[in-house]
Amino acid sequence: MDFLNRMLGNKPKSAKSAKERLQVVLINDRTDITPAILEALQAEIIEVISRHVDVDPSTVRIDVEHEGRSQRLIADIPLRSVPRRRAG
Amino acid sequence: MSAKVVTIASGKGGVGKTTAVANIAVALAQDGRKVVCIDGDIGLRNLDVVMGLENRIVYDLVDVVEGRCRLRQAMIRDKRLPDLFLIPAAQTRDKNAVSPSDMVRLCDELRQECEWILIDSPAGIERGFRNTIAPADKVLIVTNPEVSAVRDADRVIGLLEAEGKTDQGLIINRLNQSMVKRGDMLSVDDVLDLLAIELLGIVPEDENVIVGSNRGTPIVLDGKSRASQAFMNICHRLQGQTVPFIDLDEHDGLWSKLTKFARGGE
Numbered sequence: 001m002d003f004l005n006r007m008l009g010n011k012p013k014s015a016k017s018a019k020e021r022l023q024v025v026l027i028n029d030r031t032d033i034t035p036a037i038l039e040a041l042q043a044e045i046i047e048v049i050s051r052h053v054d055v056d057p058s059t060v061r062i063d064v065e066h067e068g069r070s071q072r073l074i075a076d077i078p079l080r081s082v083p084r085r086r087a088g
Numbered sequence: 089m090s091a092k093v094v095t096i097a098s099g100k101g102g103v104g105k106t107t108a109v110a111n112i113a114v115a116l117a118q119d120g121r122k123v124v125c126i127d128g129d130i131g132l133r134n135l136d137v138v139m140g141l142e143n144r145i146v147y148d149l150v151d152v153v154e155g156r157c158r159l160r161q162a163m164i165r166d167k168r169l170p171d172l173f174l175i176p177a178a179q180t181r182d183k184n185a186v187s188p189s190d191m192v193r194l195c196d197e198l199r200q201e202c203e204w205i206l207i208d209s210p211a212g213i214e215r216g217f218r219n220t221i222a223p224a225d226k227v228l229i230v231t232n233p234e235v236s237a238v239r240d241a242d243r244v245i246g247l248l249e250a251e252g253k254t255d256q257g258l259i260i261n262r263l264n265q266s267m268v269k270r271g272d273m274l275s276v277d278d279v280l281d282l283l284a285i286e287l288l289g290i291v292p293e294d295e296n297v298i299v300g301s302n303r304g305t306p307i308v309l310d311g312k313s314r315a316s317q318a319f320m321n322i323c324h325r326l327q328g329q330t331v332p333f334i335d336l337d338e339h340d341g342l343w344s345k346l347t348k349f350a351r352g353g354e
Contacts, residue, residue, distance in 0.1 A: 013271030018235050019278045025235075026242050026282060068284040069245070 027064045031071050038062055045075060054080045089122070091199040094206050094326065095224035096259075097248075099240030101211030103232045104261040107297055109208040110138045110306040111316065115323035117172035118308065122202040124163060124173045126194075128220035129210035130185060133177035140304020141166065141174050150178035153190045159197055168309065173202070183215040188222035195223035204326075213247055221248065226255040226326075228288060232262045233274040242283055257288030259322065264293045265336040276336075289322035290333055291315050 028034055042062040049055055061076040096109050106129075113125045126149065127135035136142040147162040152175070159175075166172035178185060191207075198205055207224065210216035221227060227248055231241035241258075248256060260279055267273035274282075276290055294315035300307040307316040308323075314334065321331045 015268070015271050015274050015278065018274055019282065022235055022238055022282050025239055029239065029243060030246060069249070 027066060027071060030066075030069075031064060033064055033073075038064070041073075045077070049077060054082060056080050089200060089203055091124070091195075091202045091205045093195050093199070093223045093225045094204065094228060095128075095209055095220045095226075096206065096228045096230060097209035097217060097221065097244050098211065098230045098237070099213060099244040100231075100237045103230050103237050104291070104297075105211075105230050106134050106138050106208055107301060107306070108228070108230050108259060108261065108291075108319070108322075109135060109206050111308045111319035112323050112326070113139075113172060113204075113206050114166075114169065114306045114308045115320045116204050116206075116326070117166070117169040119323060119327070120171070121204055121327075122171045123204045123206065124175065124198055124202045126175045126205065126207045126220075127177035128191075128207050128216060130177045130216060131179065131182045132210065133179050135174060135208050136164075136176045137304060138301050139166065139174055139306060141176075142304070145176050148176045148178040149194075150181050150185045152194060153186050159194070159201075183210070183219065186219050188219050191219045192223045213244065217244075217247075221251065221253060224253060226257065227253050228257045228259055229283075229285070230259045230261050231279065231283070233260060233264075233268070233276075233279055238274065238279060238282055245283060245285055256285050257326075258283060258285050259289045259291065260287070261291045262293040263290055263336065268336075276333075287333075288325055289318055290336070291318040291322075292334070292336065 042060060045062060046055065046057045046060050055077055059078045063074050064071050065074050096105050098105050109125055113123045116123045125135060125139070127133050130150065136145060141164050144164050147157040149162065151157045152159055152162045162175050163173040164176065166174070195205055207220045209220040229241050229244055231237045245256065258280070260276055263276065264273055268275045276287070280287055292314050294307070294313050296307050296313040297315055307313055308319050310316065311320070318334055321334065324331045
């Protein structure tokens with residue numbers, strides 16, 4: 001089966017998964033922000049924002065991105081379009 | 089003379105710190121520089137055996153710090169290179185026998201004696217690590233293209249930044265280019281992407297390194313293998329020269345192709 005997978009190129013290269021896993025782990029190590037904390041952050045941000053504007057919770061994305069050795073928290077919060085009331 | 093203090097650290101053990109120290113030191117001494125190596129791994133000393141100087145130890149680092157001998161008395165002169173010295177670690181003590189300020193004081197005294205001071209840091213990020221980075225002007229981080237080594241290197245880089253030790257250089261050791269090509273080993277670019285610090289050297293995996301440490305003869309002394317070429321390049325970059333990185337895809341010679349074929353390929 002392994003052989004077949006290899007022939008078909010189904011098995012992802014191990015270096016690729018090493019890099020992807022390290023990207024996540026290093027962000028956790030550098031910032032102390034675990035995926036659980038991110039999730040909690042996301043829920044609370046949605047709650048606060050929803051008090052004022054209409055957002056679809058399923059589209060909100062909170063992520064830590066890194067550039068060189070510095071990290072930043074990125075929040076992408078699409079707003080739900082409100083049907084405009086016509087004047088008159 | 090006022091020496092530059094370079095500490096070699098890694099976080100994870102077994103990535104090749106001690107070998108790197110021995111080879112860079114030999115390369116600098118071969119270039120005519122006066123070099124003193126300090127084994128900072130108190131209780132687990134190894135730089136002496138890797139350099140082949142284990143039979144000549146009388147005094148060690150802790151003896152100097154505790155005033156049982158003068159600095160000069162603890163400096164073992166290399167038998168092959170008269171400008172290369174080793175201050176061995178104590179084997180029967182632990183890391184707490186020395187403090188970061190002891191190391192700073194010792195290095196300040198040594199700076200007048202030589203041009204380069206290379207300190208071999210122990211694995212880990214505790215007292216022994218703190219001792220060895222305290223006097224450092226530059227820190228070289230050794231890693232392997234492997235998840236645990238890269239992760240630990242990142243941790244060390246973070247700790248160094250917190251200490252204000254921003255002059256850093258990365259050495260990627262034991263790179264196996266055929267595994268990289270197969271997609272089964274992190275490439276140099278992958279590691280640089282993840283760690284985001286300046287690259288000082290790439291050392292290919294090379295059996296000669298073990299042969300050299302078996303004999304107590306750092307491979308740079310014979311100078312022929314690819315790893316020894318890599319260490320010589322590191323030595324030149326440390327001295328400020330611009331040296332191109334070795335061509336990892338360089339074709340093997342006919343002989344190594346034949347032996348690989350005889351062994352069943354690689």
